[in-house]
Amino acid sequence: MKGPLFYSKILLFGEYGIIKDSKGLSIPYNFYKGALKKEETLSLSQQASNKNLRRFAGYLAEMQEGNNLVRFDLDKFEQDLEEGMYFDSSIPQGYGVGSSGALVAAIYDQYALNKITVLENLNREKLQSLKAIFSQMESFFHGKSSGLDPLNSYLSLPILINSQDHVEAAGIPSQSTNGKGAVFLLDSGIVGETAPMVHIFMENMKQEGFRKMLKEKFVKHTDACVDDFLKGDVKSLFKNVKQLSHVVLDNFKPMIPKQFHELWKKGIDTGNYYLKLCGSGGGGYILGFTEDFEKAQKELKDYKLEVVYNF
Structure with missing residues (x-):
């Protein structure tokens, strides 16, 4: 098994402000990435990741009890963990580039039932649903999450935050190849x-x-x-x-x-x-x-x- 790649992100503008309804702009940063993988024998760091995923699986079980936002195939998740699944990531943790966001996106992609896919027409309602799901999922790691990091990682598109309940995919100006700035x-x-x-x-x-x-x-x-x-x-x-x-x-x-x-x-x-x-x-x-x-x-x-x- 080797899951699809999910990238890191950079919140160019909006840190802290988006908690209080400022605008925000987040872009994917493809230099770092992560994917779910399986090995028969795990190294110490892979074992730590597997253990962390087990705790996350327990959290998701409780989370879906309490709401009808999303359901997961937790039996499949547990089985994959038994078979040595871990999250293989080059995204540095604690660096503000969305290490937990990529993990959340990968788990949703792999185990969410009736998931909203990137190929659909992503209207405002669907983006809000995804953001709400990701916010709850990522709260396991941070205590409080806007859900933006996983959203960015999942869609791999620039995201414009107009307000907490109005998020849209954004087109950003193309980069200047010979610019000094x-x-x-x-x-x-x-x-x-x-x-x-x-x-x-x-x-x-x-x-x-x-x-x-x-x-x-x-x-x-x-x-x-x-x-x-x-x-x-x-x-x-x-x-x-x-x-x-x-x-x-x-x-x-x-x-x-x-x-x-x-x-x-x-x-x-x-x-x-x-x-x-x-x-x-x-x-x-x-x-x-x-x-x-x-x-x-x-x-x-x-x-x-x-x-x-x-x-």
Whole structure:
């Protein structure tokens, strides 16, 4: 057995904001991928994956008791686990590129009964159903999930989030092959944990000042970035990304690893690059935007950078 491949994703805009109805834009990132596989003898890491899948199977059994959103062929799932199934993935965990999302997509694809397939006409209703199913499934890993990562991985299409109950597949401007500008990933070298970061955010949301900042600054600039990116208005995009980077540095400090605070500020001050959170933060990848990648590379020469999109 070798299941189909599911890719990692990058949430370009919308981290945290989408919990509070900002727009968001998520794109597949084919550099990392995962698939369900079976082996007769499992290595230690494959055994760990098999064990994790067993716990997930138990969670899905409870989940389908409590709702009629989706049913799974759990007998088949259990049988495959007995036969040495595991999730073979190159997607780094705790890096904000959707490792659990790809796993959820693979399990749904393999075991959901009456599943919504990628080949159907994916109207708004079907996308919402998928997002709701994936949100419940992925909550096993994070405590609270929007369902977007698995949706992106399952469809392998850019996803535009207009609001929590309005999601659509999006066309994004094609990349410029000889452009100087780029969106890139910077490897922080630290593994991030999603649940504690979301907890800090939820605690902050209890303060009126934080809620006001989120609505008037964070969501405003996030929405503008999404609109600019989809329109291909690079000039306006960088103006808004700079503002967004500033708001994050001022208000989301716990989500930025301490040793990157100076680097973050330097980007804003020089204008050579702007950094933002990739996923929930706390480590993993940091997302960067630059109008001149060579210049950014020189400034960030001590770090490993990966280009994900060229302007």
